Amino acid sequence: MSLFSFLGTLEIGLIYGLVAIGVYLTFRILDFPDLTVDGSFTLGAAVTATLIVMGVNVLVATLAGTLAAACAGLVTAWLNLRFDILHLLASILTMTALYTINLRVMGKPNVALIMEPTILTPFEGLFGLPDMYMRVIFVGICAVAGGLLVAWFLRTQYGLAMRAVGSNKRMAQANGIVVKQKVYAGLALSNGLVGLAGALFAQTNGFADSTMGIGTIVVGLAAVIIGQSLFASRSMYVIVLSCIVGSVLYRIAVSMALNADFLGFSASDLNLITAVLVALALIFPKLRKEWKAKQAARNEA
Amino acid sequence: MICCKDLHVTFNRGLPTEKLALRGIDLTIPMGEFVTVIGSNGAGKSTLLNTIAGDISSTKGKILFGERDVTKLPATGRTADIARVFQDPLAGTCGDLTVEENMALAYGRGKRGRLSSALNSNMRKVFREQLSRLNLGLENRLDSEMGLLSGGQRQSVSLLMSALQPSTILLLDEHTAALDPKTAALIMDITSQIIAEKQLTVMMVTHSMRQALDHGSRTIMLHEGKIIFDLSGEKRAGYEVKDLLNLFAQARTDGEELDDDKLLLGA
Numbered sequence: 001m002s003l004f005s006f007l008g009t010l011e012i013g014l015i016y017g018l019v020a021i022g023v024y025l026t027f028r029i030l031d032f033p034d035l036t037v038d039g040s041f042t043l044g045a046a047v048t049a050t051l052i053v054m055g056v057n058v059l060v061a062t063l064a065g066t067l068a069a070a071c072a073g074l075v076t077a078w079l080n081l082r083f084d085i086l087h088l089l090a091s092i093l094t095m096t097a098l099y100t101i102n103l104r105v106m107g108k109p110n111v112a113l114i115m116e117p118t119i120l121t122p123f124e125g126l127f128g129l130p131d132m133y134m135r136v137i138f139v140g141i142c143a144v145a146g147g148l149l150v151a152w153f154l155r156t157q158y159g160l161a162m163r164a165v166g167s168n169k170r171m172a173q174a175n176g177i178v179v180k181q182k183v184y185a186g187l188a189l190s191n192g193l194v195g196l197a198g199a200l201f202a203q204t205n206g207f208a209d210s211t212m213g214i215g216t217i218v219v220g221l222a223a224v225i226i227g228q229s230l231f232a233s234r235s236m237y238v239i240v241l242s243c244i245v246g247s248v249l250y251r252i253a254v255s256m257a258l259n260a261d262f263l264g265f266s267a268s269d270l271n272l273i274t275a276v277l278v279a280l281a282l283i284f285p286k287l288r289k290e291w292k293a294k295q296a297a298r299n300e301a
Numbered sequence: 302m303i304c305c306k307d308l309h310v311t312f313n314r315g316l317p318t319e320k321l322a323l324r325g326i327d328l329t330i331p332m333g334e335f336v337t338v339i340g341s342n343g344a345g346k347s348t349l350l351n352t353i354a355g356d357i358s359s360t361k362g363k364i365l366f367g368e369r370d371v372t373k374l375p376a377t378g379r380t381a382d383i384a385r386v387f388q389d390p391l392a393g394t395c396g397d398l399t400v401e402e403n404m405a406l407a408y409g410r411g412k413r414g415r416l417s418s419a420l421n422s423n424m425r426k427v428f429r430e431q432l433s434r435l436n437l438g439l440e441n442r443l444d445s446e447m448g449l450l451s452g453g454q455r456q457s458v459s460l461l462m463s464a465l466q467p468s469t470i471l472l473l474d475e476h477t478a479a480l481d482p483k484t485a486a487l488i489m490d491i492t493s494q495i496i497a498e499k500q501l502t503v504m505m506v507t508h509s510m511r512q513a514l515d516h517g518s519r520t521i522m523l524h525e526g527k528i529i530f531d532l533s534g535e536k537r538a539g540y541e542v543k544d545l546l547n548l549f550a551q552a553r554t555d556g557e558e559l560d561d562d563k564l565l566l567g568a
Contacts, residue, residue, distance in 0.1 A: 167398060174354070
């Protein structure tokens with residue numbers, strides 16, 4: 001892998017680290033499998049890109065993209081909490097609706113940001129650093145800062161209450177925790193992070209596209225699983241930061257697979273590779289348990 | 302302290318599966334009284350407790366805590382007054398969280414979730430002190446995952462958790478039923494200690510007639526959503542398990558065999 005492509009891989013891995021943290025919040029903390037992220041990643045990118053093209057301040061545009069995505073999370077939570085629609089289905093409904101909404105926001109299938117100012121513009125040429133490095137450092141700081149904030153949050157009384165909601169709703173309620181409020185907050189935070197990732201992706205890559213969010217959930221899940229299998233810890237800081245590391249490692253693995261000519265993969269094989277990787281990561285712990293049980297049975301016999 | 306006035310609860314109202322779970326409960330429990338609640342399966346014991354806690358909303362009637370009408374208040378709004386321990390040891394604690402995190406949740410019961418740190422060294426000191434009362438060595442396992450503890454240990458911690466915050470009412474729903482006799486005795490011991498210490502108003506649902514008579518100062522029996530008798534004072538002091546069973550038999554009108562009840566309730 002060339003240095004150029006390695007830096008590109010690192011950059012995307014770090015951006016998707018924010019997605020991984022969002023997915024961790026819903027899947028692991030709240031026990032709420034949320035597929036909204038496929039739509040909210042694009043929504044964050046679409047809103048930000050459209051506003052930038054309209055001449056809005058880049059920071060305001062990024063913030064707007066993040067908040068729009070957070071609202072998408074609220075819609076999913078509302079469908080589930082208010083009308084008892086199964087969480088998975090509620091999130092699929094929101095995701096489907098977002099596809100149209102994203103096209104409407106942009107007014108066309110994609111928006112280019114090539115000649116527009118972005119959140120990175122003020123840092124270009126700073127300390128004489130080449131743009132490639134500067135971009136990696138910038139998104140790295142964003143991802144780590146986001147991760148530290150989320151980890152800090154999960155250690156507060158409010159965050160602990162949110163973890164209790166995902167673990168045991170009845171106990172949470174008996175201890176005076178308003179369950180629904182925590183689910184709303186969790187989904188808004190999760191999708192907000194994913195929307196921020198979408199906004200950063202659009203600005204570092206110079207475009208927003210209606211199809212850019214496809215498979216976001218699987219990529220995020222892959223990152224969470226890789227990160228957690230590498231760093232077994234109870235510390236919230238380690239767990240959340242391991243999501244970012246998992247995301248970077250996932251990107252490097254994929255990029256090596258695609259670059260290895262003898263494997264014969266092309267870029268269009270990416271989704272299959274990802275799905276197989278995630279499936280294996282999910283299957284492996286169960287298989288290992290079964291093997292161990294069999295071994296123990298054999299030893300006793 | 303707790304006052305139920307003509308309390309009715311109907312499940313699946315208006316549907317073919319409609320069930321009248323509580324049919325007019327009138328009950329006044331003065332401050333500091335310990336009431337044991339007995340009755341057969343489906344009599345409405347747990348429904349009564351859950352309605353007082355606010356998990357189930359009543360279809361008719363009123364609930365008052367002291368002078369305060371809490372009938373419309375949701376469960377989370379009543380937690381400043383009420384502490385609970387459930388029958389299922391897994392229900393009262395979060396298996397994914399550590400012992401100290403679980404206790405911190407109970408420590409914050411009835412307060413608003415804030416953005417200050419969930420745990421601090423002061424809390425840990427309190428938790429350690431409380432856990433050492435159990436003599437289970439749990440005071441050295443504050444950062445163990447709750448899921449790694451046995452059912453009895455988890456129930457012991459739930460019980461301590463219920464007493465971490467000042468509350469006035471303690472609701473115990475068969476909280477020793479899922480435990481082995483030795484652990485159940487230990488839990489019952491600590492329960493009595495906590496109740497005496499904090500001078501709580503207590504309702505304890507139990508299937509054991511023995512337990513119902515040995516603890517507390519008053520016993521009520523529910524049958525088909527109504528209180529069919531209410532024992533206290535000297536009359537109660539003279540009662541034995543067999544007297545309770547006789548009373549119970551009198552109340553039964555649906556013709557079920559008493560022997561079954563003896564098996565179920567005599568233990």
